[in-house]
Amino acid sequence: MTRYSHLTPAVAQALELPKSERITFCQTDRWIGYTRATQILDQLDQLLTYPRSLRMPNLLVVGRSGNGKSSIIEHFTNRHPVLMTESGSPIAQILRIEMPETPDETELWSTLLWALAISHREKDPASIKKRQAKSVLQYANVRLLVIDEFNNLTNAGKAAGDLLAAIKGLSNELKISIVAAGTQAAINALNSDPQMKSRFEPTALDRWKLNSEYLRFLASYEQLLPLAEPSQLASRELAPKLYGMAGDTIGGTVKLLKAASAHAINTGVERITAPVLDDLGWTRLGDWDAVARVV
Structure with a gap:
């Protein structure tokens, strides 16, 4: 299991599950004590x-x-x-x-x-x-x-x-x-x-900010997603993108990570990347008014 050191032992074992069960695993609520x-x-x-x-x-x-x-x-x-x-x-x-x-x-x-x-x-x-x-x-x-x-x-x-x-x-x-x-x-x-x-x-x-607390949350959450490859969610590349897409609530970030991990499993990418996030066609809560104006 050393190859999967980016995951907790229990989550690493979940990699052996079929795709559908791994996606269900990703979509299950997890507790992170921020x-x-x-x-x-x-x-x-x-x-x-x-x-x-x-x-x-x-x-x-x-x-x-x-x-x-x-x-x-x-x-x-x-x-x-x-x-x-x-x-x-x-x-x-x-x-x-x-x-x-x-x-x-x-x-x-x-x-x-x-x-x-x-x-x-x-x-x-x-x-x-x-x-x-x-x-x-x-x-x-x-x-x-x-x-x-x-x-x-x-x-x-x-x-x-x-x-x-x-x-x-x-x-x-x-x-x-x-x-x-x-x-x-x-x-x-x-x-x-x-x-x-x-x-x-x-x-x-408080509303979440793109700060060290947010980065720690991303790093902790990554350990709970059964993806075979490390995503480096707290990296300079991904953290600002995740925050920009999800907004300043923890619920928005969790919802985005659930969707992105499911897409990464379905496509075989096995990690969350910028292209994976772009593929989601994501609309955050604050952008709903803009969507309403074009329909």
Whole structure:
């Protein structure tokens, strides 16, 4: 395997797979603990071990769409799976939900109940669902409620105040911390309740730059792509091209690398090169308006 020193041992073994399976391997999500992600994970771990108190600390993770918020949240929740005590009682330290697209209080409680695998009557009033949700959250020993797509709260209109009050009440009554994740609109969603907003510590996922952190990310990601030849993604030739094509979000870069590695396998090139990237006919998110103008 020394020939494939540009790959991790497990990925080098994947070179023996058929083309179709190698492409699937390339398209599977991978975790790379870059600096900002690791810092946010540390903040989340601190919340999880915070002693129950009258005023629990909360965290707001804000970033552009496609910049890794949901990946960090998913990695964090996967590190803390549901456990069972000797008596058979569940310990689900973390519950993750998504704020409904058009939320109201009754929809929020239904979302919580479904996440807890509790069947219920959708048409029941919010008060009944709330009692059910609180009871199960206590039984499961949930310590941290993670609400992804928190920016959807801006779609709630006048109901936004009731939703924030419900979330605040849940945190107060059960003494659990809230982690909200979303785009910049998530900040606007909290503006309607200054008291609630004061309980959140905001933390941002900055836009990526063509710097040493980006180069380290490319070098790490290359080790996870089952290509027989080294691509040198962090080189002077490829790194600026990748950044220019993918834009300043981690999601854009990952999407581009998945497509490029699949093309490299299909064509037999076995590495990502400038011509391979040119062959993709790539349109990054910021260029969609230009595409719309020519059709």
